[in-house]
Amino acid sequence: MVEGLRFERDGGVGRLTFARPEKKNAITYQMWSAIPDVVAEVEADPEIIALVLTGAGTDFSAGADISEFGRLRSTAESAAAYDKVVEAAVTALAEMRKPSVAMIRGNCIGGGCQVSVACDFRFAQAGARFGITPAKLGIVYDFRSTRQLVGLIGPAHARYLLLSGRFVDAARAREIGLVNDVFTAEEFEAEVHSFVDTLGQRSQASIRGMNRIIEKISAGQRESDSEVEAIRSAAVHGPDYAEGVAAFLDGRPPRFTYR
Incomplete structure (x- = not known):
């Protein structure tokens, strides 16, 4: 596994953790590149019934590691190559047959939100915040991720997030359909695990x-x-x-x- 990602099996559940808490779990190029392999491993393992994605520490993910952009996205050609790797990660998650669950604390911003939208289910801890910020970087969001977002929350809410780059809190995210449910810090782990257990019984x-x-x-x-x-x-x-x-x-x- 590449630096910044941790994959573990817990009974019938695979758990993929963004593990750069000191960087708010910003996703590096190598982390994006490794996600399709993790998905393939989960899909191929008959003992795993679901994949849970989460972040180490207090955040899910603050998005792509922008500190790499000067080196990896400095030209139109290199930006296109970088974006293909991101799109491959998103596509792998979106096309999983086994269910995927995003377990969200703290910041779920930019590429982190993109990952969560590609999952089948999103559960947030109260206090989480969400935003998709390509308009702050002069980037146009890719077609597949935009379609997923529009399909999830509708064009009006998608425009609000994408065009403004503003953040919304967990309660508002639930109101617009960006997350399935929100739980207190005390309830969060148990409620998400209970839901995943339910999937395993079906x-x-x-x-x-x-x-x-x-x-x-x-x-x-x-x-x-x-x-x-x-x-x-x-x-x-x-x-x-x-x-x-x-x-x-x-x-x-x-x-x-x-x-």
Whole structure:
């Protein structure tokens, strides 16, 4: 693992931590580059059911490490190459079949917010703050991340964040749909872990199939296609469907086995 990232397994959960607390977990080029490999490892490991992303210390991430820009984004060509690495990280997270959960404390700014939006779920601790600041740097946000943001909070709120570069607090982030929920510092860890545990109790065939279909809808697809029908057919012929129906009829919790 590259410096500034820490990946650990905790039972059926993978945990990816931005680990530069002295820099508010600013994301370096090497950290961006490593994210797709972490995602691939999680997707390939049958024992992992979800990926949790968080930050060490008091912040999620204050964004890309701008101190590198003079060296790595000094020309239009080098900026384009840098952006491709960021887009690859965002794409890897957005296309995960297994669910991803951003666990947000403190600053979630710029590239940090970009990472959180690429996740399936976002939970914030009270006191967190959010902002997306390309307009402060003369940068135009990439298409995929802009589409994800607009799909999540709508064009009016997306324009507010992107065009103004202003920050919003956790309560406002929940109001506009940027986060799923906000918890006190005392509740935060337990509530997020409880939610991830809930995901682990559900049918993984259902979760991964529906996650793929939601991704296709979010990308603008309006009708079913052969992939969607194959996902649905595999589910209804799979062991989780038989177990889910049997458990319901027996009045007991299901014991899903699909990994």
